[in-house]
Amino acid sequence: MRLTLNKIVLLLSTISALIGLAFLGWILITLIAKGLSSFHISLFFKDLIDGGLRNLIIGQFIIAGIASLIGIPIGMLAGIYLQEYGRGKFVRLIRDLSDIMMSAPSIVIGAFVYAVVVAPTGGTSGFAGSIALAIMMIPIVINTTDNMLSLVPIELREAGMALGASKYRVILDVIIKAAKVGIMTGLLLSFARIIGETAPLLFTSETSNYFSLDLTEAYPSLTVSIYNLANDPTSASRDLAWAASFILTILVLLINLVGRYITRHKG
Amino acid sequence: MPIMSIEDFSFTYASAPARSLNNINLPIMKNSITALIGPSGCGKSTLLRSLNRIHDLYPGNDYEGRLMLLNAQTQEMENILDIKRENEFIALRQRVGMIFQKPTPFPMSIFDNVAYGLRIAGIKNKTELADRVEAALKGSALFGEVSDRMNKSAMGLSGGQQQRLCIARAVALKPELLLFDEPTSALDPISTAAIEELIVELKKDVSIAIVTHNMQQASRISDYTAFMYLGDLIEYDETEKIFLNPKEKKTEDYITGRFG
Numbered sequence: 101m102r103l104t105l106n107k108i109v110l111l112l113s114t115i116s117a118l119i120g121l122a123f124l125g126w127i128l129i130t131l132i133a134k135g136l137s138s139f140h141i142s143l144f145f146k147d148l149i150d151g152g153l154r155n156l157i158i159g160q161f162i163i164a165g166i167a168s169l170i171g172i173p174i175g176m177l178a179g180i181y182l183q184e185y186g187r188g189k190f191v192r193l194i195r196d197l198s199d200i201m202m203s204a205p206s207i208v209i210g211a212f213v214y215a216v217v218v219a220p221t222g223g224t225s226g227f228a229g230s231i232a233l234a235i236m237m238i239p240i241v242i243n244t245t246d247n248m249l250s251l252v253p254i255e256l257r258e259a260g261m262a263l264g265a266s267k268y269r270v271i272l273d274v275i276i277k278a279a280k281v282g283i284m285t286g287l288l289l290s291f292a293r294i295i296g297e298t299a300p301l302l303f304t305s306e307t308s309n310y311f312s313l314d315l316t317e318a319y320p321s322l323t324v325s326i327y328n329l330a331n332d333p334t335s336a337s338r339d340l341a342w343a344a345s346f347i348l349t350i351l352v353l354l355i356n357l358v359g360r361y362i363t364r365h366k367g
Numbered sequence: 368m369p370i371m372s373i374e375d376f377s378f379t380y381a382s383a384p385a386r387s388l389n390n391i392n393l394p395i396m397k398n399s400i401t402a403l404i405g406p407s408g409c410g411k412s413t414l415l416r417s418l419n420r421i422h423d424l425y426p427g428n429d430y431e432g433r434l435m436l437l438n439a440q441t442q443e444m445e446n447i448l449d450i451k452r453e454n455e456f457i458a459l460r461q462r463v464g465m466i467f468q469k470p471t472p473f474p475m476s477i478f479d480n481v482a483y484g485l486r487i488a489g490i491k492n493k494t495e496l497a498d499r500v501e502a503a504l505k506g507s508a509l510f511g512e513v514s515d516r517m518n519k520s521a522m523g524l525s526g527g528q529q530q531r532l533c534i535a536r537a538v539a540l541k542p543e544l545l546l547f548d549e550p551t552s553a554l555d556p557i558s559t560a561a562i563e564e565l566i567v568e569l570k571k572d573v574s575i576a577i578v579t580h581n582m583q584q585a586s587r588i589s590d591y592t593a594f595m596y597l598g599d600l601i602e603y604d605e606t607e608k609i610f611l612n613p614k615e616k617k618t619e620d621y622i623t624g625r626f627g
Contacts, residue, residue, distance in 0.1 A: 187426075258421055259471035262464065263484035263536065264457040267424075273483070277474045 128349075135346025138339035143347075148309040148325060151336075153344055155311035157351075159226070159320030163305055164295040166230040166315070171237030171294075172287060178238070179245025184271055195246070201239035207299040209235050214303045226312075226319030229305025233294045240293060244286025248279040281362060288359040296352050298323040322348055369394035370544055370574040371418065372444060374433040378410075378417055381427030387413045389598045390432070395544065397437070400566065400575045402589035402606065404582060406626065409595040411578045415546050418576065419463040420447060420456065436463070439543060461488055464537030468549040470529035472521035477513050480521045480532055484540045503539035506572075507531045508565050527558025534565060538573070545569065547577040551584065563588050582622055586610045594618045 146152025178198075182191055213232040218224055252275050260270030276283070301307075307324035308317070322344055329341035371394070378388040388410045395401050395418075403411040413422075422428045435444035436459075450459055461484070473480050481500040490496055500517075504510035509531040513524070521532055530550060537545060547566065551559040566575060567588050579585050585592055585606065592609040594602045594617070602609060602618045613619045620626055 253469070253471075255467050255469055255471045256473070258424060259465075259467060259533070260473070260483075261424055262419060262421055262460055262467075263487060263540065264460040265483070265487045266453060266457070269487065273475075274473045280474070 131342070131346050131349055134339075134342040135349075138343040139346055140343075143340075143343055147311050148320065151340070153322065153325075153340070153347065155309075155320040156307070156322040156325050156344065157347065159308070159312070160295060160322040160348075162313075162315075163226055163229045163301070163319060163321060164233055164291060166227070167233035167237055167294055168287075168291055170230065170234035171290075172241055174234075175238045175241025175290075176245045176283070179242045179249065180271060180276075182242065182246045183249035184267070184275070198239040198242045201235075202243060205299075206236060206297055207302070210300040210302055210304055213300065218304055224304060224306040224318045226305050226315030226317070229301045229319060229321065230315070232300035232304045233297060236297065236300055237290050237294050240290040241287065244290065245279075245283055248282035248286060249275060251282065252278045285359045285363045288355055288362070292352050292355040292359070295355070296323065296348060298327055302327070368397045368437075370397040370437045371395040371576075372433075372435040373414070373418075374435060376414075376417070376430070376432035376434060378413055378422075378431070379429040380413075381425065381429075387598050388417075391600045393593055393600055393603055395574060395576050396591060397574050398570055398572075399590040400570055400577060400588055401591045401593065402585035403576065403578045403593050403595060404580070404585050404621075405595035405601075406621065407580070408597070410598040411593075411595050412548055414595070415548055415576060415578045416465075418447075418544070418546055419460055419465050420450065421460075421465060423456070437543070457487070461540045462542055463544045463546065464540060464542035465546045466530070466533050466537060466548065466550045469553045470526055470533055472524065472529045472532055474520070474522060476518045477521045477524070477532065478517040481535050481539050484536060488540060499539055500535075503535040504532075506538050506569070507535035508561065508568075509535055525558070527554050527561060530554060530558065530562055531565065534562075534569075538569070542573055544574045544576065547575065547579075549578055549580060552580065559584075582610075594621060596621070 143153045144157070145154055147155040178194070182194060186194070209232055213228055213235065217228040217231055221228070256274055256278060257270055260274045261267065265273070301321050301324050305321055305324070306318040307321040307328065308319055310320070312320060326341050326344045326348070329337040329344065332338065332341075373391050373393040373395070376388060376391040377386050379386045391414060403415060405411050416422055417430065418434065422430075430448050432448075434447045436447050437443075438445050447459055450456055473483060475483075478500055481503050482496050485496055485499055490499070501510060504513065509528060512528060513532075521529065524532060530553075534545075534550075550566075551562050554562065563584065566577065569575060577585075577589065589606045591603065592606040593600055594609060594613075594615075596617055602613060602615045604614075609618060610622055613622065
C-alpha cells in the first residue's frame with residue numbers, strides 16, 4: 101500500500117515537473133524558431149529607424165544601468181541598516197513594506213512615476229524610466245542584502261570588534277566581504293529582473309526610434325519597442341519584434357547564467 | 368599579582384528578568400592561566416565576555432560592580448566599566464584579546480587576517496606590519512605551515528589552523544590579557560592538543576582566562592580554576608586544590624561528574 105502510494109506521488113510530481121518544463125521549452129522553441137528566422141547580425145548595427153535594434157539594446161542597458169546606480173546603493177544601505185543597525189518594530193515594518201513593494205504590480209509603479217515625475221516635468225524621459233526601474237529594484241536589493249548579511253555568523257562581527265575595530269569598519273571590511281558572493285549574485289539577478297521589464301517604462305521613458313544619450317527625452321527601450329512592434333500590422337515589424345524578444349531572452353539568460361556561475365565557483 | 372580584579376560584579380542581560388551573574392569576586396592572575404568551569408548556563412561565558420566588554424555590541428545590558436584592569440604603565444588598577452568613548456573601547460580590546468569557540472577567520476588572506484588588528488591600531492609601515500605578522504604567526508606555531516601561502520585566503524586552512532590564526536591575530540596586538548571562550552570545543556583531539564600547548568606557551572607573555580566545559584582541559588593547562596554555578600562563583604583556588612581537594616560540596620559533585 102505504502103509502496104503504491106509512493107509510486108503514485110512520484111508519478112504525479114514527475115508529470116507536473118514535465119508540464120512546467122514543457123511550457124518553458126515551448127516558449128524557448130517558439131522564440132528561437134520565430135526569432136532566429138528574423139534575426140540578423142546587422143540588427144546590432146542599425147537603429148530602429150533603419151530597421152535595426154542597436155539604439156534599443158543600448159538604451160535598455162543605459163536605463164537599467166542608471167536604475168542600478170540609483171537602486172543598488174539605496175537598497176544595499178537599507179539592507180545593511182536592517183541587518184546590522186536597526187532593531188525592533190521599525191525594522192519589521194520596513195521588512196514587511198519592502199516585501200510588499202517586491203510584489204507591487206509593475207504597471208502601478210509605472211503609473212506612480214508617471215504621476216510624480218513625468219507629469220510635473222512635462223513629458224516622458226529616460227530618467228523617469230530609470231526611476232521606475234530603480235523603485236522596482238530597491239526592494240529586491242534590500243531583500244538580497246538583508247538575507248545575505250544574515251547568513252554571516254555573528255561570531256565574525258564579534259571577532260572584528262574584539263580586535264578593536266569599530267562597527268562600521270567590521271561591516272565594511274569583514275561582513276560585506278563574507279557576504280560578497282551572495283550579494284553580487286543577488287545584484288546581478290535583480291539587474292536581470294529589471295532589464296526585461298516593460299510596464300514600468302511604458303509611460304515613463306516610452307521608446308524612441310533613434311539613438312540617444314539625452315535622458316531628458318523619450319528614450320529608446322527594447323521592451324517598449326517590442327510592445328509597439330508587436331502591435332504594428334506590418335509583418336516586417338512583427339518579425340523585428342520576434343528578433344528583439346529573442347535577443348532580450350538571450351541577454352536575460354546570460355546574466356542569470358553569470359550569476360549562477362559566480363555562486364558556484366566563487367562561493 | 369592579579370592583572371584583573373573582578374569586584375562585586377553582577378551582570379544582567381537586556382532581555383533577561385534576572386541577573387545572570389551575582390556579585391562575583393575573582394582575580395585573574397598575571398602570566399597565569401585561569402580556567403572558568405561550570406555546567407551550561409552557569410555564567411562562565413557571560414563573565415568572560417564582560418572582561419573585554421564585548422557585551423556592549425548589544426544594547427541594554429547592565430553591569431554592576433567593578434572590573435579593575437592593571438595599567439602596565441602606571442601599575443594602577445582602572446575600572447573598565449567606566450569606559451564610554453569609542454577610542455577607549457578600541458584601546459581596551461587591543462589590551463584584552465578574545466578567541467571564540469568557532470574559528471573566525473576573516474574572508475581575506477592569511478597575512479591580512481593577522482594584520483587586521485594592527486592596521487586598525489594605526490600601523491601602516493609595511494616592514495613593521497610584516498615583522499609583527501611573522502612574529503605573531505611564529506608565536507602561534509603556525510608560521511611554518513603558512514609561510515609559503517601568506518597571500519592565500521585564510522578560509523582554506525583547516526579548523527585547527529584557523530583557530531591558531533585567530534590566536535595569532537589576537538597575539539599580534541601584544542595584548543596583556545587573552546580571553547579564550549571554549550577555544551577547542553569545535554576541534555579534533557590533535558588540533559586541541561596543539562592549541563592547549565600553545566596556550567601554555569603563551570602565558571610567558573600574556574595572562575590568560577579560559578572558559579571550558581572540558582574539566583580535563585582545565586586540569587591540564589590552568590594554574591587557577593574558578594567553579595561557577597547558576598551565576599554564582601562557588602569556589603576559586605589553585606587548580607590542583609580545586610580538583611584534588613575542593614572545599615565546597617557542589618564543586619566536588621561537579622568535578623566528579625555527579626551533575627553538569
